[in-house]
Amino acid sequence: MTFTPHILESALLLLATFLIGCAIGFVLRRFLAKPSKLVSTKAEAPVGAKPQKKVAAASPTKAAPAKKGARPAARKQTPPQSDSAESQAIDAGTEEDDLKKISGIGPKLENELKASGILTYAQIAGWSARTIDEMDAKLNARGRIKRDDWVRQAKALNKAKASA
Structure with a gap:
């Protein structure tokens, strides 16, 4: 008496059970899993970068009249004191x-x-x-x-x- 048909039948049943389990797992994971968080691909500002300030146009209507003989104030020229690697x-x-x-x-x-x-x-x-x-x-x-x-x-x- 040979057991070859029983071994073959058992192997096919195990394969079918495995494939059905994979299909059920796929469907459950696909529909019941929490959505994954999306990773932002937006570029970050460089280290030490300061936000750009918008400069408003000067209003010529409100300009103060200059005094006669007055000198414009000298602006102090100082180098930027940035410590970041980018600078x-x-x-x-x-x-x-x-x-x-x-x-x-x-x-x-x-x-x-x-x-x-x-x-x-x-x-x-x-x-x-x-x-x-x-x-x-x-x-x-x-x-x-x-x-x-x-x-x-x-x-x-x-x-x-x-x-x-």
């Missing part, structure tokens, strides 16, 4: 440093830093605590910048580069 732009003649020499920066992070305008050790060496936090969030480094002490490493590499 630390470098001259076109400056060559890029190999940022991968800093422990914790691989090819991917190096490309993201260069896309953010960070090209030299001097730029990283000049980061403040606020800039470190901004760049950590922007690069999704999860504390790696402070943990690996990129600023100290960048200062050392910049010093070695300057003395070479």
